[in-house]
Amino acid sequence: MGNSAIQIYPLGDQALTIEWSSTINEAANQKVMQAFRYWQKNPIAGVTDLIPAYSSLTFVYDTAIIQQYSRGQSPFTWLSQKINSTNSTATTVEEETAPLIVPVCYDPSVAPDLEFAAQFAKCAVEEFIQLHSSKIYKVYMLGFLPGFAYMASVDEKIRLPRKETPRKLVAAGSLGIAGEQTGIYPLDAPGGWQLIGKTPISLFDISKEDPCFFKSGDRVKFEPISLDAFHDLKNSKP
Structure with a gap:
């Protein structure tokens, strides 16, 4: 190579x-x-x-x-x-695709660690949300759970430690941060990431030919939505 x-x-x-x-x-x-x-x-x-x-x-x-x-x-x-013996990385640079827009509600009722996260980062909650949602992230890999996308890198100011004691159950759609990574739980599962928001969209659907919403190499942008919009989108799913 x-x-x-x-x-x-x-x-x-x-x-x-x-x-x-x-x-x-x-x-x-x-x-x-x-x-x-x-x-x-x-x-x-x-x-x-x-x-x-x-x-x-x-x-x-x-x-x-x-x-x-x-x-x-x-x-x-x-x-x-x-x-x-094969130079498999000597390829032309690919055109950058438009990022996937993922709606996220950062309301405290669906973001149990947001207040702690803002205090840890020494900033207001509004600034924390702005720092997290203003960046375009890259999906580096899928793992841990089917369809769980490891995205990076969050702004240095809002990098957070994992929880000392993981939760026994994190609801599907919960958005978290661990170190410089951010990611969304596609299924209900135990987890130790700091939960700062939630998306109403489904990220893993076994009935689809490609059940995972994300794939490696995707670019992702989070779009803040209100709690009402979160419930409207969640209730409108077929």
């Missing part, structure tokens, strides 16, 4: 991971997404799944199929060499 800074390592005996960086890094993630799209368009026989993350890309593979091509080499070695 023409870059000595990358690392390729096994992930169990049926997967390997390429890592460009160990931190949340826009430049590294751009390489991740370039490689992800390249290998989507140029699939390797035996690779059954590609999983992009913040700064890494994981290849899941069928050992039996890889062994048909590897001529005695281990599947990991053969696949590593094939990946390393």
Whole structure:
């Protein structure tokens, strides 16, 4: 891949991971997404799944199929060499798409940690909301729950610690912050992020061909709405 800074390592005996960086890094993630799209368009026989993350890309593979091509080499070695010999990140810069607009209600009744968050950030609640909603975020990866999008990076002033004791139940649609990340719980689940708002839209629908609202690489903008608008939108869902 023409870059000595990358690392390729096994992930169990049926997967390997390429890592460009160990931190949340826009430049590294751009390489991740370039490689992800390249290998989507140029699939390797035996690779059954590609999983992009913040700064890494994981290849899941069928050992039996890889062994048909590897001529005695281990599947990991053969696949590593094939990946390393291909400059999959030397692609043209893609056009920036318009951000997805996601309505969010920041009313305290649906944002139980907002007051704490503003106090922690040493600002008024209104300024906290403005700082959070004025930025365009990038979806770096999906994980934790089906359709949970890890987005970054929030303004340095409003970065928050995780809760010392996670909640046993966080309602679907709840918007939280943990460190420089922000994200929305697509399903009811336990969670330790600081909850600062809630969206009325559904982010995971198993009945759809693509059940996840977000995908890696999306750009997202939060649009503040009133509590009345939140209930109207929530009640208008089919």
